[in-house]
Structure formats: C-alpha cells, structure tokens
Amino acid sequence: MKKIIFIALFSFVSILIFLPNNAFAACSTDGSGVVTVTDNSCSVQPDSYGITMYKMYFCTSAPTAATTAAAADISSCVLVFDAGTTGSRVDMTGTGDAGAFGGATFYRPDPNTYTHGYMLIDNVFYVKYAAKFNEAKEGSKTGDDNGLFCGTLAGTGNESTGKSTTCGDSAITAGEWGAQLTSFNGSASCLAIVTASNLNNTGADITGVLETSAGVRTSDCSDVDKLGGIQTFASPVVITKDLKMINVAFGISEGMTIFENTDDPPIINMGSGPFQAIITVTDY
DSSP states (O other): HHHHHHHHHHHHEOOOOSSSSSOOOOEEEOTOOOOOTTTEEEEESEEEEEEEEEEEESSSSOBOOOOSSSSSSSSSSEEEOTTTOOOEEEETTOOOOOOEOOOOOOOOOOOOEEEEEEEEEESEEEEEEEEEEEEEOOOOTTTEEEEEEEEOSSHHHHHHHSSSSESSOOOOOOOOEEEEOOTTOOOSSOOOOEESSSSSSSSSSEEEEEOOOOSSSSSSSSOEEEEEEEEEEEEEEEEOOOOOEEEEEOOOOEEEEEEEOOSSSOOOEEEEEOOEEEEEEEEE
C-alpha cells in the first residue's frame, strides 16, 4: 500500500524549474499588465510551460557533468523517475494547478540523505504567452505584422532564430511554441554548459548541459538532443523508511525569455527561461 500511495503522490506535480537559458532580469509590468522589454531581453512568467522529462535521479554526492568525451557520472545516484526513450510530458500554468507525468515509472529511493539531483529532459520547451506592450513591436514570423499586442505562434523552432511571434493592433490568442534550445548563448555562439549559483538566495546551485543522443556534451551545438541538469539541493532530501510522499515542484515565474532587436519597431522573439526543481518529502 505504501508503494501505491508513493507512486500516486509522486506523479502529482505542482507548479512552482533548472536552467534552459541564461537568466535575464524580469521584464517591467505596470498595474494594467502592460509589458516593457528592458535591455532588449528580459524574462516573464508564461501563460503555460511544458517539458518532457526522461529520467530523474537523487544523489548522495555531486554527479559529474557530461563532457564531450563521456556521459555524466551519476554513480552516486539512484533512479526515481523513468519515462523511457519517449519521455513524459507535463504542462504547467501560473495558477498553482498540479499536472501529472503520465506513462512513467516511479521508484522509491532507499533511505538516505540526498544532496543533489540529476534530471534528463528534452531540449524543446513548450510555451504560450500573449501580452500588451508599451510600444509597437513587429512579429518575427513575416516581418510585416506589428502593433502593441504580441503573442507566441503555434509551431516549433530554434530559441533565437525561430519565427515564434506575431503582433497586431488587438489582443493576440497565444499559440503553443516549441522553443528548441541548441545553445545557452542564443545564436551568438555555441555554449553547451552553464552554471548558476545560490538561486534566489536559497543555496541551490544548478548546472545545465546540452547533450547529444549519445549522452555526451555537444561540441558544436549542431546535434543537441537533450538537456542534462545537475542540482545542488538548497536543503538535503532525507528519505526514511517512513516515507509517504515525494513532491516535485517546478517554478516558472521566469519561465519565458523575451528578446528583441533594435529595429523600429523592434522585431520580437520569445523562448524558454530558467527553472528550478524544488523537492520536498513527507513521512507517515
């Protein structure tokens, strides 16, 4: 019975994520929800955010990130979530509603103190967002649509070069954009590994690595297949024999990045933003 309860509650994922992009300062929003893009790039909370997760591990010491010659060393880790080669998708909103990873197998970790986590997810992030801006923008799809209202289009494309947005003179209904992350440095150059320390002053550190289908770090960003993440937990996750529930929460308050060029009006693009996994346990 404990195993059934554990599995059911582990698959209950709340909203509250890792590091798919370099973190940007928050966009400025006034009391009416009108958005100002600061410094040509800033972050907002998307209307919805979807990820596909393949595996999650709890670790008793820090894993070693993948290199261009070797896969990540996770010998100190135990598997707690496995969605095989197809992965399991979950979609989140900013309402605090829970989502569930379907088609995955959950494993009860042995009693121990786990200080780190390792997660393997897809490098495509599904985002929806629409807003009114303080000045006219130009959509990136056709280059001839512009206005104060902009939103994501339905489709999939590169984070920084994809045709992700449309703009106009009236409110936009957002489509789901699959933002494909192939470099942590946008289109400027290939940056395949990044680290952020002391996230939100919690003590949590995160390293993100863009990996190939072979599980090694990409060398030129042309063959990115997945994103591997190593997280130092702000507080150790202590598993006892009395474990009742594990809750994995994801924060998307800065889950979308908006970036624009210096044209008049500026051409706007939208992609994924930073996220952090927050794990808590409950005993009987």
